[in-house]
Amino acid sequence: MNHLGDAHLHTWTLRLMALLAADPQDQLAWLGERELDTKDVVEEVELLCRVSEGLAERGVFEPGELRDLRAIGRRLGEIDATCRVGFWDNALVTDSAWGDVRSLARQFLLTSLGDWRQPLPRPVRPQSGHH
Template identity: 50%
Template sequence: MSVVDNDYWKRWTARFLAVLAAGPSDQLTWASERQVRTAAVADDVEFILHLAEGMAERGTLEPEVLQGLREIDRFFGEMDVHGRPGRWADALTADLTWSEVRTLARRILVARLGEWCLPLPRRVPPQHVYD
C-alpha cells in the first residue's frame, strides 16, 4: 500500500469513526436520513479493522488505534449486529452498548486527531457511466 493509499484509508477510517463517535441525536438523524442498515455498519467495522491490521503491520498505524478498533469490533460481535436485520437508527435506541462504541470511537479520534467532533460524511450519489 502506498503512502497515498495509506492516507486515503486513514481519512476514510476517520470519517467512519466520526459517525460512530457522534452524539446519539446526530447519529439517529444521520442514520435515519441515509436509511443505514445495522449490518452495513458492522461490515464497515470489519473492513476498517482489516485495513487497520495491515497498516499496523507496516508500522503506519499506532498500536493503540488498532487495539481500540479491535474493541469496537468485539462490541459489534457481542451485539450480534449481523444477526439483526434492520435500520441502524432503530438499533441505536435499543442497545446501550452503542454508548460504549461511541466512547471508544471518540478515544481513537482524540488520540489520532486531537478531537472527536468531526463533520459527519455527506452522502455521495452514485456515479452513472454512460456508453
C-alpha cells in the same frame, strides 16, 4: 503512508469513527431519510478494524490507535445476529452496544486527533433503484 490506498483507508477510518463517535441525535440527523441496514454498518466497521492491522504494520496507525480499533472490532463482534437486523437508526436508540461503540470511537479519535469532535462525513447519496 507510501501507498495511495493506505491514505484513503486512513481517511475513511477517521470519517467513519467520527460518525460512530457523534452524539445520537447527530447520527440520526446524518442518517436523515436514509435507510441504512445495521448489518452493513457493522460489517463495514469490522472490515476497517481488520484492515487496520496491516495498516499499522505499515505505520499508518500507531499502537494506541490500533488498540482502540481492536476494541471497537471486538465490541461489534459481540452484537448478535438478531441485533444486526433492521435499520441502523433504530439500533442506535434501542441497542446499548452502540453507546459502547460510541465511547470506543471517541477514545480512538482522542488518541488519533486529540479531540473526538470531528466533522461528520458527507452523506452518500442513495443509489437509484436500491431499496
